[in-house]
Amino acid sequence: MKSDVPLSPTDSSDGCQGQSKGCLLGCMPGRVEGSTKRRLAANARERRRMQGLNTAFDSLRKVVPQWGEDKKLSKYETLQMALSYIMALNRILTEAERYRDGGDWSASQQYEQLQQDCQGYLGLASPNDCDHFISQTFSH
DNA sequence: TAGGCCATCTGGTCCT
DNA sequence: AGGACCAGATGGCCTA
Numbered sequence: 001m002k003s004d005v006p007l008s009p010t011d012s013s014d015g016c017q018g019q020s021k022g023c024l025l026g027c028m029p030g031r032v033e034g035s036t037k038r039r040l041a042a043n044a045r046e047r048r049r050m051q052g053l054n055t056a057f058d059s060l061r062k063v064v065p066q067w068g069e070d071k072k073l074s075k076y077e078t079l080q081m082a083l084s085y086i087m088a089l090n091r092i093l094t095e096a097e098r099y100r101d102g103g104d105w106s107a108s109q110q111y112e113q114l115q116q117d118c119q120g121y122l123g124l125a126s127p128n129d130c131d132h133f134i135s136q137t138f139s140h
Numbered sequence: 141t142a143g144g145c146c147a148t149c150t151g152g153t154c155c156t
Numbered sequence: 157a158g159g160a161c162c163a164g165a166t167g168g169c170c171t172a
Contacts, residue, residue, distance in 0.1 A: 038158080043149060045159070050147070074145065 057075055064081045
């Protein structure tokens, strides 16, 4: 992972990545100094913006179910999982209200419904995965 | 070593 | 004019 953030105009990664990129510093001394400063400031803002975005992704990862603690979800996987998770929770709420209004709903029925939601929305094959999902859901 | 994922730079566009 | 947002390009790191 590339974590070394260029901090100053003298840094080697100041925008001179490869010859095809515009080399803002040193190529046209003097005349472009103003625009160079603006570009570097824009780069810094963009870095901060992306860091904010990544912080938001980390927050999302914390509330989204994840099987196996070993591998961190990618951004794409995090979004897909969040979508499935929200849909599953929405389904659970809808079903719970329906059963509540229609009479009694035993604990075993609730659990079966949860397992069906798991398999349907999250594409899980194994009941163990469903149990894991359910325990995570109610731990939040 | 190829492919996936990511951070960063950059230029364009839109908005205030 | 300057900031926010976006998408493309690029290169580094990691894993199968």
